[in-house]
Amino acid sequence: MEFRDLKTQYKKHKDNIDAQVQEVIDCASFISGKKVTELEEKLSEYVGRKHCITCGNGTDALELALMAIGIGTGDAVFVPDFTFFASGEAVCRVGAVPIFVDIEKDSFNISAESLEKAIEYVRKCTDLRPRAVIPVDLFGRPFDYDAIKNISEKYDLFIVEDGAQGFGGKYKGKRACSLGDISATSFFPAKPLGCYGDGGAIFTDNDEWADVIRSIKVHGKGVDKYDNIRIGMNSRLDTIQAGVLLSKMTFFDEEIVRCNEVAEKYNLYIDEKYAITPSITGDYYSSWAQYTILLGNKKSRDMLINILKKEGIPSMIYYQKPMHCQKAFEGYKDVYACLDYIVAEDICNRCLSLPMSAYLSDQEIECIAIQINKTMGE
Ligand SMILES: *Cc1c(COP(=O)(O)O)cnc(C)c1O
Secondary structure: OOOOOHHHHHHHHHHHHHHHHHHHHHHOOOEOOHHHHHHHHHHHHHHOOOEEEEEOOHHHHHHHHHHHOOOOOOEEEEEEOOOOOHHHHHHHHOOOEEEEEOEOOOOOOEOHHHHHHHHHHHHHHOOOEEEEEOOEOHHHOOOOHHHHHHHHHHHOOEEEEEOOOOOOOEEOOEEOOOOOOEEEEEOOOOOOOOOOOOOEEEEEOOHHHHHHHHHHOEOOEOOOOOOEOOOOOEOOOEHHHHHHHHHHHOOHHHHHHHHHHHHHHHHHHOOOOOOEOOOOOOOEEOOOOOEEEEOOOHHHHHHHHHHHHHOOOOOEOOOOOOHHHOHHHHHHHHHHOOOOOHHHHHHHHHEEEEOOOOOOOHHHHHHHHHHHHHHHHO
16 A cells, blocks of 8 residues: 555546656757646636746745745744744755744644743843744645735744745635645645655745846746846756646646545544544645544554555654754754744654555545554554
């Protein structure tokens, strides 16, 4: 069994994907070009944003977004404590300080209440300027936009949405990656919309930011890449990846519908006595980057992993460690010591992500659920 079944996806859509890749090779135009522009147009229309700028990966996308809005030395940027490392790393890359914020226990997303406490702390007890918040659409479920928007308006913060896992999800009918003042996503192969290598994109309605990003991502180009008006970087989506993504866009929505069915079936089959299953209702529509359950404690979670493994069922712990405990951020530990991370610390000990993809069969879902119920019931 595959954790994220990219092999079956390829088998099913081989002709379509192969044709796109072959066209790129035939044209021998491997960087930028028509396909990248076509993809950017399709993506911005899909998300409902004026601009889409593709780049080398999701981490660069976050960094480019932060650079465009002018985040730098002396700035505090608020990041959920439970996310992939890159959400915090990008903040440090532009010279700002990541202030980690505890999460909500049901959604695993940034808690508005903890965010406000963290902002107040930074204002009163540090020399940093609160400038931006990076809410993450964790596991495919968009963050609570209305709650975060209220606080960002109150304290005059930019919202930089980390939609690396959220692409394809919705909040009140609005697509993920249209929820921030500026939003970043990743096309890493295992993400909801994945290419066959690294890739990423930034979305915004702001013309000025879009221009700056288009310059920074190609060595700070002016009129062309041999006229350099600022220090930039080299972060482009290559054309073969654009071809793969153009192909995958044609069946992406279908896949998300099936992922939602898969999640519903898991929820139905896994006995609530043994595990808390994700409930995504009301204003939210998830793209199911991960399907994550909570076990009673660390010991039973770790035992379950081993038994599933013996049965040939892969599972993963997203995430083992809260961000404020990562060694890379230990320089800020005095700040983190003044905030609390009770929920994030607890979730790290009890979470377990199960196989999830549009190509998981009903039979496989049932088999995984039965194994969980049996193991936890013993
Ligand atoms: C994957 C991921 C990223 C980084 O994307 P890459 O394309 O791997 O650089 C950033 N944030 C989150 C939440 C992610 O899951």
